[in-house]
Amino acid sequence: DGGITQSPKYLFRKEGQNVTLSCEQNLNHDAMYWYRQDPGQGLRLIYYSQIVNDFQKGDIAEGYSVSREKKESFPLTVTSAQKNPTAFYLCASRSGTGFGNTIYFGEGSWLTVV
Amino acid sequence: AQSVAQPEDQVNVAEGNPLTVKCTYSVSGNPYLFWYVQYPNRGLQFLLKYITGDNLVKGSYGFEAEFNKSQTSFHLKKPSALVSDSALYFCAASPGGYQKVTFGTGTKLQVIP
Numbered sequence: 001d002g003g004i005t006q007s008p009k010y011l012f013r014k015e016g017q018n019v020t021l022s023c024e025q026n027l028n029h030d031a032m033y034w035y036r037q038d039p040g041q042g043l044r045l046i047y048y049s050q051i052v053n054d055f056q057k058g059d060i061a062e063g064y065s066v067s068r069e070k071k072e073s074f075p076l077t078v079t080s081a082q083k084n085p086t087a088f089y090l091c092a093s094r095s096g097t098g099f100g101n102t103i104y105f106g107e108g109s110w111l112t113v114v
Numbered sequence: 115a116q117s118v119a120q121p122e123d124q125v126n127v128a129e130g131n132p133l134t135v136k137c138t139y140s141v142s143g144n145p146y147l148f149w150y151v152q153y154p155n156r157g158l159q160f161l162l163k164y165i166t167g168d169n170l171v172k173g174s175y176g177f178e179a180e181f182n183k184s185q186t187s188f189h190l191k192k193p194s195a196l197v198s199d200s201a202l203y204f205c206a207a208s209p210g211g212y213q214k215v216t217f218g219t220g221t222k223l224q225v226i227p
Contacts, residue, residue: 006157033214040123042204042219043158058214090157094215101146101165101208103215105157 003027004106006091012114013078013085021076021109023091032074033092033103036060043090049074078111086113116141118207120218127195128226135190135221137205147188148206148215149179158204164188175199195225 004025013019025032031050035043045058049068063082068074074093078085088110094103117140127133139145146165150158162173169181179190188205202222208215 004157035217040219043217045214048214092158102148102160102163103206103208104160105150107157108155110155 004091004093004104006089006106006109008109009107010110010112012112014114016080018077018079019111021078021089021091021111023074023076023106025072025074025091025093025106027093027095027104028071029093029095029104030071031094032068033094034058034064034066034074034076035090035092037088037090037108046076046089085111087111116207116209116216118205118216118218120203120205120221122221123219124222124224126224126226129197130194133190133192133195133199133223133225135203135205135223137188137190137218138186139188139205139207140186141207141209141216143209146208147179147181148208149173149177149188149190150204150206152202152204152220161190161203195223197225197227199223200225 007022033048034046044060046064047066049055055066055068065077088108090108091106092103119138148163149161152158161177162171164171164181172178177192202220204220205218206215
């Protein structure tokens with residue numbers, strides 16, 4: 001099936017640890033995105049990438065890092081510098097060509113600091 | 115800067131009644147506009163979009179949305195609400211292409227049996 005796969009669904013992080021959330025898509029989309037969702041605050045953009053080996057900071061990039069070495073993969077690392085990482089993280093992708101430009105989402109990953 | 119506003123945190127409607135979830139936007143040029151639905155602990159599911167053309171857009175599960183350029187609005191509607199429509203709804207806007215998509219803060223729809 002075509003789609004976006006995020007893993008793990010649930011992740012626990014100890015203070016001072018870096019953790020990486022995986023995002024893989026087989027939709028052949030050029031653009032990929034990471035959003036953070038907190039209750040009552042909607043979605044906030046962390047990073048986005050329009051092409052392999054290139055990415056841009058979103059609105060809340062501090063404490064996060066990404067890489068885009070392959071078209072289908074866009075992992076997000078939550079570093080120890082992110083002081084309040086507990087949230088629901090959503091990966092998305094989008095085709096920039098043709099009719100539509102719809103953005104599609106994965107099922108999300110919960111990160112909790114313990 | 116582009117922005118999307120969803121003025122209602124929650125909308126309550128009786129089952130079988132029509133529903134409206136409001137959205138206004140501020141985007142340069144001609145906007146691409148979207149509605150998504152999110153069920154608890156899930157990702158966002160695409161409902162419908164406006165690119166160009168007819169101001170009334172029909173989407174999944176009987177939902178439709180009306181684009182009003184003069185009022186910069188894109189309200190989501192459904193003629194008859196179902197209990198299963200209860201969820202969190204997000205409006206989004208983008209100038210198109212690869213540029214970032216901006217989401218509203220979401221509106222919780224509660225359909226009362």
